Amino acid sequence: MSDLRTLFGITHPIVLGPFGGLSSVALTAAVSNAGGLGSFGLYGYDGDRIRATGSELRAATDRPFALNIWLPTGDEVEPNPQHTVFAQALQPFYEAVGVAVPTRPERYVPPLDEQLDAIWAVAPAVLSVVFGVPSPEVVAEAHDRGIRIVGTATTVAEAVALAEAGVDAVVATGAEAAGHRVSFLRPAEESLVGTFALVPQVVDAVGVPVIAAGG
Incomplete structure (x- = not known):
């Protein structure tokens, strides 16, 4: 298993949770500048807005940052x-x-392809996704561009599905985590595993770094 710091090019293994509609350039850049991985949620952002946000982030930090999107549900x-x-x-x-x-x-909601085209242009260090498994084409394109991919799981089965798809790290998001329950294999109400139970099970089940969220 790779070290998360080496994988993302960061100093501290701390990742800012991305919140669609509530993310800010200032907070994302502050976390990145402090040595963590700042993350910005792009839910509802069209291509032009993503490119503009990417330019603002580049002006605010020269450190790695992540962009986050929702996969179509x-x-x-x-x-x-x-x-x-x-x-x-x-x-x-x-x-x-x-x-x-x-x-x-x-x-x-803008088309996923439009969002991805803009993300490739911005070229963040990390692309994180919620509500599903990225397609082989998305994973390959990201890796060809040197972009790491992070998937988000609420159960062990979801974590395994993400790892098998080729993601570079998995966020194990426990029932205590804020925001949306991003379950995709079973309904959210059937995927309420607590963080301190979920994380070690996911670590045992996958061979990529695991990021704990919630609790």
Whole structure:
């Protein structure tokens, strides 16, 4: 098993959790500059926004950082007229806080290929994924570009699936971890293994570094 510090080119084996919609360039860069692996969540970011974020990160740090994406879960939906109905129903609340009622977007989630093209252009040290196993094509492309791939597991079975797909490290995210439960082999409510039980089981089951999250 490789040392996580050598694998990512970092000083301390500490990884910032990426939060889609709540990540900041300042925090990501601060963690990277301190010797850890700063991570930035790209949920909902289109290609242009990813490239712009990458430029901001490059200006803020010359140390390794990670970009994180959600793999398609199969339940993504296109915006429909009901969006407007719901937004109008909430209009008094928006007005009360002085915020404009959001208009119906062209799409909720950008295509994965668009996001990946932008990520390849940014060339982070690490690409981390949640809600599934990256395809062989994504793993190969990342490795060809010198980018490490990290997958996220909530059970031993998910960790094994990720390791077999060729990821370079696995995040074992216990039931205590904040944010979304990123289970993908079984429903989240059936994948609530505690961190201190999950981590040693995952370490025994895979041959890549394991990052503990939660607890």
